Amino acid sequence: MSAEPFQQTFRRPTRHRHSTNEPWARLLSDVLRLAGRGAELLHQAERLWASATFSGARHTIALAFEGEAIERGEAFIAALPDHEFTIPRHLVADAAVVAVEHRQAPSRLAIEVELLLLEDC
Template sequence: MSSEARTPAPPRNRANTRRSATDHLRRALMDLCDHRGQVLTHTEKAWASITFAGTRHRLALLFAGAEAVAAAERFIACLPDHEFAIPGQLVADAGIAEVDHRLMPAERMVVQCDLLLLEEG
C-alpha cells in the first residue's frame, strides 16, 4: 500500500457545463411531453431574414405504449401555444408537421415537429 496521498479529482461542477440552445430546446420538449417521448431524429438548419437570425429545428419523437401515446396527444395539443423559456432564444413558431399513429403490433406514435428559434438581442 502506497503512503503517497492521491490528489482527488476536481468535483464536477454542473454550473460550468454550458448548454446550447439545442440542449435547452430538447429539454423543454421532453418536459412538455412528460418525458414519455424519445428523440429519433433532430435536424437543425441556420435561418435568417433581413431583421432576424436563428435556426429551424425538425424533430421526430417516438411515443411507445398507451401512456406515452396519451402524452403525445397532449404534446400535439399544447406545442403550438406553449411559452418556451430558452436562454437567449425566442421560439417564433412551433407546430406539428406529421403524425404516424399505429396500433399494431403495439401502440406507438411518431410525431414530427418543426420549431423556429430566433436569437434574442
C-alpha cells in the same frame, strides 16, 4: 417569415453529452420535458435560418410514444403550439407539428415537430 437562404442541415448526435447552455440543447430539453415520460427521441436536426431582420435556426425533432404513453403524445400535440419556451437570449417564433403517424399494432404514435428559434438581441 418565409425567407430561408441558409439550407444547410446540422445533425447533432443524441447519444453524446453536450452543454445544456447551448440554445439547441435547451430547446430539445424543453421539448422533451413537455412531451413527458415515455417519449422516445428519434432524431433532432438543425438548419440555419435568416431573414432581413432576424437570424436563428429551424429545428426538427421527431418523437415516438408507445402503448400507454400515446396519451401523453396526444397531449403534447395539443400543448406544443401555445407552449411558452424560456431559452435565454432566444425566442421560439414558431412551433408546429408537421407530421403524425399513428399505428395500431403495435400501438405507436410518431410525431415530427418544427420550431423556429430566433436570436433575441
